Amino acid sequence: MEDQLDYYTFMGYSSEALTxxxxxxxxxxxxxxxxxxxxxxxxxxxxxxxxxxxxxxxVDADASMVAECASRGLDAHQADGLEFMGRHRGEFDGVFASHLVEHLPPAQVDQLVHAAHAALRDGGRLILVTPNPANLQMQLRDFWIDLQHVRLYSPEIIAWLLHGAGFTGVEEGVNPRYESHGEVNPLGLEPVPSPLPPPRPVGRERLAGVMPPSVGHRLGELEARVNLLTRWAQSLYPPAEYWVSGIR
Structure with missing residues (x-):
């Protein structure tokens, strides 16, 4: 549980996909x-x-992650993020934290945002990225795969924390590159007996001419309801992560 690099490897988290x-x-x-x-x-x-x-x-608290960064020639330090920012006030043009706030209770998220504000130079940007609670699969499954996760946060709450810490130009959005969908299995219909004559195309206008008006009306209602259900199902699976950004 302590070695996050081993956890990433075991779970098969792709570095290329994350990049x-x-x-x-x-x-x-x-x-x-x-x-x-x-x-x-x-x-x-x-x-x-x-x-x-x-x-x-x-900055990462996990030694194995920092060692992996060092092996790639990257500048990384094993430290607590809040303490590190406290020692480097006003030194950065940007602070980025992806999939971190969901590991923290609310009070520490607020501390993180304030510490980031102090670590930034004037005009510097903070970007926080975290799982999207509007995504049903994230709510019911994906979030709970990580033992270190504490809770989900809505974008409105994160935006409010940035506002409270003094950030301006606060904006939010979703990342369409991170999709997480539930599976919809097709209905198990009986196979159609064969051979059958090839179907002839029948246009909507021709079909309406030989169909009682009541049947056409009911089919129209059915189509509208199917479309409504489809849109509702799609709304349950927006992109699985969102971001909030603000300027010091």
Missing amino acids: DRYRPYAGRFDAGSRVLDIGCGRGEFLGLLAARGVAGVG
């Missing part, structure tokens, strides 16, 4: 800036920053 998910976030930071990654893990985000000419500094 692809993080790519849009790295694009929010300009070349030449200095960005702190709290909970840097194996260094996927640090690698993206380096490719953009951004000086990335990683």
Whole structure:
């Protein structure tokens, strides 16, 4: 449980997939800036920053993760994120923390946001990324795979914490690169006996001409209800992570 790198390996978490998910976030930071990654893990985000000419500094409490970053030539430190930011006030143009706040109780999330505000230079950006509680599969399954998870947070709550810490231009969004869907199995219909004559195409207008109006009306209602149920089902599976950002 203590070795997060072993946990990632056992679970089969793909470094390539994580790098692809993080790519849009790295694009929010300009070349030449200095960005702190709290909970840097194996260094996927640090690698993206380096490719953009951004000086990335990683912090992680897990020694195996920090060692993995070092093996890739990345600047990472084994430390508590809150304590590290307290020792480096006003030194960063950006602070990034992905899938960290769900490991913390509310009071510590608030402390994290305030510490990030203090660690940033004027005009610096904070980005927090966390699981999306609006996603049903995240609610019922994916969130509970990690023993260290404490609770889910809504984007409204995280945005409010940033506002309370003094951040401006607070915005939020979802990451379409992280999908998490429930499976919908097809109905087990009996096979159609064969041989059958090839079907002839019948347009909606022609069908309406030979069909009683009441049947056409009922079919229209049925189609509308199926479409409604489809939209409702789709609404249960939005992207599985969201982000909130603010400027110091």
